[in-house]
Amino acid sequence: MARLRALHQPRGRREQQALLLEGTHLVQEVLKRSLEPALLLATPAWCEAHPELLAALPAATVLRTAVPEVLDAAASTRSPDGVLLELPAACLPEPRREADPPDFVLALDRLQDPGNLGTLLRTALAAGVEEVWLADGADPLQPKVVRASSGAVLALPVVRLDGDGLGQRLRAARQRGRQVVATVVPGPGAAGAVPYWQLDWSAPTVLLLGNEGAGLGAALAAEADRQVTIPHSPLVESLNVAVAAAPLLLERWRRRQAP
Numbered sequence: 677m678a679r680l681r682a683l684h685q686p687r688g689r690r691e692q693q694a695l696l697l698e699g700t701h702l703v704q705e706v707l708k709r710s711l712e713p714a715l716l717l718a719t720p721a722w723c724e725a726h727p728e729l730l731a732a733l734p735a736a737t738v739l740r741t742a743v744p745e746v747l748d749a750a751a752s753t754r755s756p757d758g759v760l761l762e763l764p765a766a767c768l769p770e771p772r773r774e775a776d777p778p779d780f781v782l783a784l785d786r787l788q789d790p791g792n793l794g795t796l797l798r799t800a801l802a803a804g805v806e807e808v809w810l811a812d813g814a815d816p817l818q819p820k821v822v823r824a825s826s827g828a829v830l831a832l833p834v835v836r837l838d839g840d841g842l843g844q845r846l847r848a849a850r851q852r853g854r855q856v857v858a859t860v861v862p863g864p865g866a867a868g869a870v871p872y873w874q875l876d877w878s879a880p881t882v883l884l885l886g887n888e889g890a891g892l893g894a895a896l897a898a899e900a901d902r903q904v905t906i907p908h909s910p911l912v913e914s915l916n917v918a919v920a921a922a923p924l925l926l927e928r929w930r931r932r933q934a935p
């Protein structure tokens with residue numbers, strides 16, 4: 677169990693090159709994507725209730741049963757739903773080469789809150805984002821992010837960088853014809869920004885969102901060649917970053933569905 681508990685921490689995940697998934701929904705997501713967990717640990721009650729999931733496990737997955745107390749001790753949540761999975765990091769999708777960036781990328785500057793990051797990954801996958809570039813901030817493989825992403829982290833390639841590394845990638849993406857779009861909150865700082873519905877979303881795009889408190893760092897903002905804003909009432913200064921991402925990312929999807 678100590679080995680599974682170690683996966684709650686970045687060091688454990690780094691050393692074991694694995695991540696911990698908790699709950700039936702994530703088991704379903706793993707099987708849907710034909711990934712090969714190293715271990716499934718479940719209570720006897722969970723095994724009895726989910727014979728179809730057990731039958732779908734790859735032959736290489738080790739199946740262990742344990743009483744709820746043991747499972748609770750290995751889990752990072754209070755109610756892990758009777759099942760845990762250990763997934764090798766090698767199962768996660770590979771990002772594209774820097775020299776060949778995809779057509780729709782979400783880039784995030786120092787996202788701190790695991791719930792926000794997971795929600796952003798989920799929305800990004802729903803909106804057709806092909807890759808996520810992260811400058812510092814929360815670890816996308818920590819259990820809270822994986823849960824909040826509802827499994828999107830299993831499908832969406834994520835590149836982790838520092839601020840300079842992201843700046844360099846944005847520059848390279850611009851040189852390869854991608855528009856780099858900074859998001860800015862309404863107000864005096866948004867003088868050069870257009871409402872998001874006026875952006876040409878058909879162009880290959882890197883959309884850049886900022887930290888929950890500080891917003892987008894000046895050095896990264898300077899790498900953008902467009903600015904968009906979501907206009908709203910001045911009674912609030914800004915939207916939650918994960919809330920702001922939804923209309924922005926889904927606008928591109930909406931246009932693609934329009935006749």
Ligand SMILES: C[S@@+](CC[C@H](N)C(=O)[O-])C[C@H]1O[C@@H](n2cnc3c(N)ncnc32)[C@H](O)[C@@H]1O
Pocket residue numbers: 859860861862884885886887888889890891892904905906907908914915916917918920
């Ligand atoms: C909570 S806001 C940061 C507020 C910060 N005080 C500032 O001035 O940027 C976090 C991020 O959400 C996005 N965001 C929030 N509200 C937005 C809006 N109305 N339009 C565009 N982006 C927004 C931006 O990416 C912003 O950097």
